[in-house]
Amino acid sequence: MSGAREKKELISANNGAMPTRTPSTVIITGPPWPRSGTGRVIQSQIQYYRSRGFQTVFIAVPFRWNFFRDSSVWDEFRDGLNALGANHTFLAAIEPKEFRKAKYAATLRHGLRGTALDWLIAMAASAQLTPEQRRLVVTSNVKLIHVNHVFTLGFALRLKRQLSGKSSDVPMLLDTHDIQSYVVQEKRETNPWTRRLDSAERLLRSEIEHLRRPDVLVHLSIADFDFFKQRISAGKHFLILPTINEEFVRSVRESSDPAEPIDLLFVADWHAPNLAAIRWFFGEVWPQIANRNYDLKIVGRIALGVESELPTIYADFRKYFIGEVADLTSYYRATQCVIAPMVSGSGISIKTVEALGAGKAFVGTSKAFRGMPLDRLKELGIQAHNHPNEFADAIVNALQNREAAERVSRAAYDALFSTEACFAQRDEAMQTALQKTEGALAGSGPKQA
Secondary structure: OOHHHHHHHHOOOHHHOOOOOOOEEEEEEEOOOOOOHHHHHHHHHHHHHHHOOOEEEEEEOOOOOOOOOOOHHHHHOHHHHHOOOOOEEEEOEOOHHHHHHHHHHHHHHHHHHOOHHHHHHHHHHOOEOOHHHHHHHHOOEEEEEEEEOHHHHHHHHHHHHHOOOOOOOOOEEEEOOOOHHHHHHHOOOEOOOOOOEOOHHHHHHHHHHHHOOOOEEEEOOHHHHHHHHOOOOOOOEEEOOOOOOHHHHHHHHOOOOOOOOEEEEEEOOOOHHHHHHHHHHHHHHHHHHHHHOOOEEEEOOHHHHHHHHOHHHHHHHHHHEEEOOOOHHHHHHHEEEEEEOOOOOOOOOHHHHHHHHOOOEEEEOHHHHOOOOHHHHHHOOOOOOOOHHHHHHHHHHHHHOHHHHHHHHHHHHHHHOOHHHHHHHHHHHHHHHHOOOOOOOOOOOOOOO
């Protein structure tokens, strides 16, 4: 690695200046998915901890073998990861020697009892920081480790062991972001030990055992909260509906009408439910409104997925797929209506929260509102449209009555997903986690704002 690249990985804030004292620090781990729903949640976490006076170190932890240190695969994510806003952003990397050791260790630990989920966690746990990055983390005054996705838990636990001494009892909080065993099954991940697919029961049993390790579990949807609370001991669960970065919300809401507006916008990552949404939308909905010549933009890595897995659809509708963009805000500013034609999926839909936060007219199915308080949404004027005819009619109506639809979106976001509501709940979750460490609250940690 070049010195310039290492410096960029090591320091992403403070104008490159190292702190002159040892502030209280929160370590945040998560997959390297900056321009995704997960990325939006991590950005909000960073904003939260910094607003409470903590220094933040975000570590992007991959769980695929090709994320080695000098791999070009990082180039797709590097700028987006730094833009999340942490004081320091580090890229953990898969190194061949450690990867081989992790494979042998995981085989000894799990043998034929292991699952594909255990394998992914073990691979992520093998990821390595550079010596300089590791030195900064180990010498920091770490008060809390905040884990995103069970996949990065093994890495976080190994990092915690490296903090032995003053920080050996540092508490750990984990955001589940969905029932990940279901995601592994949905992606048909092959068990490397048995060479077969795991049953849903085995995958879930594995996930539950891993999730017993953190001190506190945070769930982003009502469904996930209820699901895990029934299976893991009480007293450690928090429901925190996600919020969106305030700067993004403000910059979109306060923008004037664009010179070249976009009629319809769909933001999606490369994910099986998004592929199903594309298939349903172009197969069932689009034929009913195609003659209206709406300007449709489909933004995100979903373009790669459609090209790979739905080549006929991609060939027929290629002009609508923009791919991943560096500045998603500009697309929201220009958009008249955001759509979410979801027909499957679990966990909460961050793209729905994002659209409501942007104050845009929004048309979605019931699956677009999964994990949210549906009764409250209905009271606020939000309706789901599941039939293709209804969805098409709702798009036409939203564009014809855009200002009224925008008022409904803003009201729904402000009532349920505002920064104030989210941060108040995160205060409670953090306090519970910190109480696991004797004297943490009475010590030198930052006071609540």
